[in-house]
Amino acid sequence: MREAEPSTNEREFVLAALKEGARIDGRKFYDFRTLRLSFGSDYGAVEVQLGNTRVLAKVSCEVIRPFPDKPTEGFLTFNTELSPMASSAFEVGRQTDEEVLVSRLIEKAMRRSRALDTEGLCIVAGEKVWSIRVDIHFLDHDGNLVDAACIAAITALLHFRRPDVTVVGEDVTIHTLEQRNPVPLSIHHIPICISFAFFDNGERVLVDPTYLEEQIKEGDMTLTLNVHKEVCAMSKAGGIPMELDQILQCTKIAVVKVTELTALIQEALEADAKKRQVSRK
Amino acid sequence: MASTLSEESRDSLQIVLPGDLLPATESSFNEDSASAPIIKLGPGLQPLQDDTISAVKAGVLKHAEVGNRWWVESNQRRYVAAPGESVIGVVVGKTVEHYKVDIGAAQTALLGVLAFEGASKRNKPNHEIGTLLYCRISLANKDMEAELECMNPTTGKSDGYGDLKGGFVFKTSLGLARRLLDPKTLILRILGQHIPFETAVGMNGKVWINSANAKHTILICNAIKNSEFLSQEECVTMVKGLVDRL
Secondary structure, eight states: OOOOOOOHHHHHHHHHHHHTTOOTTSOOTTOOOOEEEEEOSSTTEEEEEETTEEEEEEEEEEEEOOOTTSTTOOEEEEEEEEOTTTOTTOBTTBOOHHHHHHHHHHHIIIIITTOBOSGGGEEETTTEEEEEEEEEEEEEOSSOHHHHHHHHHHHHHHHOEEOOEEEETTEEEEOOTTTSOOEEOOBOOOOEEEEEEEETTTTEEEESOOHHHHHHOSEEEEEEEOTTSOEEEEEOOSSSOOOHHHHHHHHHHHHHHHHHHHHHHHHHHHHHHHHHHHHHO | OHHHHHHHOSSSOOEEOTTOBOGGGHHHHHHHHHHOOOOEEOTTEEEOTTSOEEEOSOEEEEEETTTTEEEEEOOOSSOOOOTTOEEEEEEEEEOSSEEEEEOSSSSOEEEEEEEETTOOSSSOOOOOTTOEEEEEEEEOOTTSOOEEEESOTTTOOOTTOEEOOSSEEEEOOHHHHHHHHSTTOHHHHHHHHHSOEEEEEOTTSEEEEEESSHHHHHHHHHHHHHGGGOOHHHHHHHHHHHHHHO
16 A cells, blocks of 8 residues: 555644754754664674664675676675565565665665775685675665665674685685684775755755655755765755755765764674674683 | 463453463453343454453453453554544545545545535535544444544534644554543643643544644654653653753
């Protein structure tokens, strides 16, 4: 069943509240909802909670033969799953436009920005490379799936450890996790998506829109940046036209947000690493 | 399991799970059956063929002496329509004879265009798509679309049902919505001491709030949403904190 449009009352109230400078959940315009990261027991499993939006990412790897034209390059694939668990608006087996957009954006943000060193995944050139697969499951939908999914994906990749390999001549040995400490992936930088929603002809800009705000917005834009202030990707699919200075303004906001979020992610990863060390002793 | 439970905690909480038979209540059923053989089963309980009663929901077993009623109090998020309940819905479609109203259940519900106070073929209210309606469920059968009405069927008066103007509506769990319907609910009383507001609560978990300005409405909505798992003292401090920040 398609999710119903919000009622006229909700629509008018949200717009009136925005005119007074208030958002329905009591946030300021440029505030993110509280971000919570929890790690699974094995490496590469992360659950992200952004307000009521929940995303689970799981990284797995396998050894496969590379393409003959790129013999040293490993694979990085993303698999997004928008199930009816997240919202009754999603159906199994039928991709909505939103779903396509979300998975394309994540792919663009992660793969095309070369966040992961795919050359480093090579074991024997032309013979064996690692293929890394990131499964992203959306568990609860309360707006801003892209940002939550992006945070989940990159945190999972940072958290993931692949089995160690040794190559002696032609022989390749893959050590189990018990034999040798698994090794982390080499990640160049941490791209993070920041989504904006526009109201009143772009006069009012909201960061991290909720589901209701997403339904009412006039336009949206997603910027992908890293902590070095490099814009990795930018996506604006439809909506109202924007002025150049509005986009620049958004980038400035995004830089601040990315710095905050990166710090949060690294803090969570360190805390988890410490916990693992303690439990191993 | 249930037999030991019943002896220990006759009057305190008794938790049942789907499939649990209720021998704990059987003795009292038998006692009563001599004097008043009628037992009324509410939500979450179902009689089986051999006259035992089985729970079909997980929750707390409740009993009211008046009318010898038994039911299971549980919490869920998805609404299942039941006749006689008041709900808040959004008009999502219109046909010649019916409005289609989204009440948050598995299917949309039907509201007859004449099911309003004083409505006749000539003179009937016209509600646009997106209108918020407070209505009563008149008919709800399994596997059928529920039917709604915006008036009291016996008197033909509106009884407060009809469209809700202005304000804001938000979704809560069904358990919280049921608690909010109790006029003694703490959170509504505390909020009322600070801010005057209007409210309509639907059994489908939709709560409508209207107050003098948007900031107050936002505060009330968030306070109610937060209050679900808070104790009385925590509610008081939370509301105080929110009001002070205003």
